[in-house]
Amino acid sequence: NSTTLSNVNSTSEHPNLILTKQGVKDIRVNLGSIPIFDESLTETKAEIDTEIENGIEVPIPKDYSGGYTHERHKRNFLVMQKAGVLYQILNDERYAKYVKDMLFEYAKMYPTLPVHPKPRSYARGKLFWQCLNDSNWMVYTSQAYDCIYDYLTGEERNMLENDLFKPFADFISKGNPQFFNRVHNHSTWGNVAVGMMALAMDDDSLLQRALYGLKDVNLNPNMKDNDGGYINRDGKVGFFANLDEPFSPDGYYTEGPYYQRYASYPFLIFAQALQNKKPELKVFQHKDSVLLKSVTALINLSDADGEFFLLNDAQKGMSYYARSLVSAVDIAYHFGGNNPELLSIAQKQGKVTLDDAGLAVALGIREGKTQPFNKNSIELSDGPNGDQGAVGIVRSGDLELVFKYTAHGLSHGHFDKLSYALFDDGEEVVQDYGLARFVNIEQKGGGNYLKENKTWAKQTIAHNTLVQNKTSHFQGKYDIGSKHHSEQYIFSVDDIDLQVASAKENKAYSETQLHRTIVIIKDEEYDNPYVLDIMRVTSETPNQYDLPFYYLGQIMQTNFEYSKLDTPQVLGKANGYQHLYKEASATASGDNIKLNWLLNNKFYTYTATTSNNDDIIFGRIGANDPEFNLRNEPTLILRKKNFKDALFVSTVESHGTYSPISEFAVNAYSNIRNVSVIYNSNEYTAVQIEMSHSKQNIFIISNENNDSNKEHNLSIDDIEYTWKGSYTLINL
Amino acid sequence: NSTTLSNVNSTSEHPNLILTKQGVKDIRVNLGSIPIFDESLTETKAEIDTEIENGIEVPIPKDYSGGYTHERHKRNFLVMQKAGVLYQILNDERYAKYVKDMLFEYAKMYPTLPVHPKPRSYARGKLFWQCLNDSNWMVYTSQAYDCIYDYLTGEERNMLENDLFKPFADFISKGNPQFFNRVHNHSTWGNVAVGMMALAMDDDSLLQRALYGLKDVNLNPNMKDNDGGYINRDGKVGFFANLDEPFSPDGYYTEGPYYQRYASYPFLIFAQALQNKKPELKVFQHKDSVLLKSVTALINLSDADGEFFLLNDAQKGMSYYARSLVSAVDIAYHFGGNNPELLSIAQKQGKVTLDDAGLAVALGIREGKTQPFNKNSIELSDGPNGDQGAVGIVRSGDLELVFKYTAHGLSHGHFDKLSYALFDDGEEVVQDYGLARFVNIEQKGGGNYLKENKTWAKQTIAHNTLVQNKTSHFQGKYDIGSKHHSEQYIFSVDDIDLQVASAKENKAYSETQLHRTIVIIKDEEYDNPYVLDIMRVTSETPNQYDLPFYYLGQIMQTNFEYSKLDTPQVLGKANGYQHLYKEASATASGDNIKLNWLLNNKFYTYTATTSNNDDIIFGRIGANDPEFNLRNEPTLILRKKNFKDALFVSTVESHGTYSPISEFAVNAYSNIRNVSVIYNSNEYTAVQIEMSHSKQNIFIISNENNDSNKEHNLSIDDIEYTWKGSYTLINL
Ligand SMILES: [Ca+2]
Ligand SMILES: [Ca+2]
Ligand SMILES: [Ca+2]
Ligand SMILES: [Mg+2]
Ligand SMILES: [Mg+2]
């Protein structure tokens, strides 16, 4: 897995990582007439001028993230990168001198440093508590070094390279093979750190290490990291392995968009540098242009406000406004054929990178090439070959539903097969909890993962999907979960009024099969589309099935009686149940249950079919949470006891609005009168939905044949239904 | 209390309530060149054209608010008013005919109507479940009638007046004296409904009834309404009594801004009509121009977004964007000397009324007269003569603190003497719960007050103020509370870096005196000001004192150990305590306690002094809430057991920010190292605040002499402090 690099097209001119000599010339010529670039430059200059005035601080490493030394070193590398770029663009030696002075502070300190004093990481760094952050430092610092390379004397470069950069690169690679030789976002940063610095130093042997990994290292294949993920089970190593493995051919990153956002910076910045210095590697064409696809995939994985969907470990609020996405969008535009839709994202971001890619975007905008980036329904396959399930995003009106039938997602994966989350005009309405962590907030566990991430956030009951016998999918074991993935069954979104996504999961529980179908139907009688959710469970053994529904907001009304407990009770002992309080309960009669609630001045209704004697549990997150780490948000759990096969059918509507100013409530009630299963067999499931205006819709799905050309006919209550394809909707 | 109206200046021309003949001419001349008016007109025309197309519906009354017939009749009167105005401005008979046809539908139905079938009100209407809403109908309909008066034949007018308007006016007045003869926002609507229709019909005897009340009615002075408020204890009746009583000379409305907003429409619309038809009444000059002052007072009672502070019964989210405030601002501008600051509010509102007042505003904006409305610290006295306490609003930087030391606030008052709430850039950070009601949301108790309003929202423990022996102020009895008010002590805000509001409450508990002082200090070392809160309690008997702190957001950290309960326990049996869960608790050591929390990506810290063995209780709202009517929000209660005198001292800081996009936490920790009481006697209290940069501030207040010229000297730990005035701040 190694190639010899030719040096035919490579150049040892500087700068040549993110800026090129020609790029710098072009930028200088256009300055003052490229508004988005000019503004980004002004902002950066103001920031760096202040930093220069405040002086250089390179403290002895001491803290976890959130603490002073951590945040200071983090600021230093960001600032050095910007100062380097300013030197090139503005040709003002103050900036070069500032970078040089700071680098020499580091060069003086680094050789004296022991491993970082904080012990929590499986791969402790020197500047930071983990090699990951040391790698961040070098990814940025290599760019700064490249920018001031020609400003330095040969002797100065030798000192920096020998005292700082090479030992630094060795420490995060040879010194930490369990970190470097791995397929993981951590290793991507490690590989790219070494690779970027190798390019800056023109060190081809170091570049080989970055691209193809450390040689002759034998790690125990059962070794795990802090998150419980395997370090390396299959021996794949190096940048290209990190590119091949986690990205599907559609550009979906298996850890999910939150970590893709984080990893996209090293992937794309290194690709840019490789393209500039080693064009013969054709990195942007690699794996059918997967890096370019990954950028549009990531944008598609965001809600109406640009905030990323919560898949696996993910902090709410992260969006395509993040710094790394500015780079990603600009690089994808510049190196990916100038897709004009990316310009609209750049315009929303309101800034560009101060390099060749940013210039290209600024020129594109100036020339009026911008086109809107239309986010439509889309399915993104998972797995290196795209055959390990997928995430299906169904969009209709203001609704965006994210349906997850992927592989596990490496060490950041959650046990959430066939779960979904629903967004309405960018607001999460039926939520995925996200992670249990306050990233970089030191007072919450040093800003790191909290123990509730494992005991709560990753567990199946924390998600909108089926739990059997109060046990998480794959027994909550990463070893098992990471071997499996769900199976795509249908993704059919050509008819905007009837979009269907369907998937199966046969491995989460042995002897039990799950088949979930999500349909979004736009009925012309009503303003908004509604969601139909069919979760079909078949098993060889009788089980208890829980299907939670994590609505956000305040209960307005139910159509059934429930009794509130005097005081909440803890719902269970393990697998996440220990973090849920039961606040109220009811017993179903077999009729529909309806939950009507209000969130952000919109009215929603959940309508579900029941069997007689099903339990209805009103839950709230927050039990066994000794440090108030969890958010106290509600859920409604429908529980079927002692069933082999079971069918959960529900609808979710966004049907009305409230104004606290006019105090008008508009369409406060559900438009759905009744939902019922009128047929269910191994072959077919048919659901009838009676609307308030007395129309009826019947949705029929073929459970065993998803061929879109197959002709079906089915008789229900003496009525004959015939159709072609895996499903049909009949309007009566 | 009655005057004979002269008809010298009155006119029987129509229209002459909100539009005048001259006003209509002026509007027509300016149309097309007054953007804010033109837009309002276009919007209204579009709305009414749709309504006309949809046809007239006048259903038989049946529902509570939120229900179909209620909402339809409400829409009808709003639509009639607008259609009437459109007829005048556009001179298009379609609009007149629409109003006429709808009025005749009402005239046909009204004589057949029994009292409304829903029984919940103390004063049931005919179109609506309460006379209040019937009055709303007539306030708007009178305007519509005035607009089409000349379009109708004399015979048509006779029919409408005899079959509909007069019996309607009689029913809400003579038919419901307990509603009409009263000082209350309900009665204001009733008086104005009758008065507006009297003006439209030129019926001076009816106008007398509106202005001075029904004669010869003897109501039982102990009669109460649904909210527990007295109907009429002192015999004051009619529009002028409703104007004199609830408004203080500063224009503060004793029920609070939420109800002022509601009442301001009838007050101002009727004043406008009176000014047009009965200028000799000089209604706008009445009580030193109290109506005009009330509009600026109301704007001052809003946060940075224009949302009203939560005083007494008040629904969150109501703001000066409400329809009634558009009228109020426009009328106050037109009839109050064209205050150019009001134009900036009108511009934010983005619309004007389609009448003479709206035209004046539109012309003012067009002529560039707009000036910003600067909201500064302000004290607004309460009581008809301004001597029943006050509300003090202290503003500094992005902080707005609302300190309540008013009278009770009639039947909408809460038992919340000396409570405060804190806003940061328009977001409520330390909250007043508001009301327990979802206004007009039918599925929540018909959209009416929920029982938790009385059992929770009005109780003292629901507020950020002191509770003695788990009993609300005035034993939670309206009869007692409504007889008393707090005493203003200091309101001194001239120094923006040191603002002080201080008040005393001696009647809430017999034998116990409360004295609270709120100071907002801007220390030049820090970006934001901070709040210092000194609550001093003196009593002749030992008591238990609870001081709750209703922070909103998620706990990040405390500086003390606490133990979370396995399951929440209910905190008490009555007086609101039955609605609180205890989630965790701790025992104080006598050192400061610190609570650091995150809300909307800002970091806050509460720091409080304690005595050894004080209880610290982490509470959450939501116990004994069988229908999920309450919001499950947190509180921290500091409890001092078995003290006669007690001193609660705390600081609140907004000191830092978090970005979920950059994931940077900035200034996540408190800037206050320690707060301590260094002196406390009947005469003086002195608090020392040690800042993180080792500066110290000492705040000293004179507890018994608030003369701003008095010279004080005090020796504390052998240091002599001398100053002039009721307080001082010493920076060491
Ligand atoms: Ca959003
Ligand atoms: Ca949003
Ligand atoms: Ca606000
Ligand atoms: Mg999750
Ligand atoms: Mg979002």
Ligand SMILES: [Mg+2]
């Ligand atoms: Mg209150």
Ligand SMILES: [Mg+2]
């Ligand atoms: Mg607000």
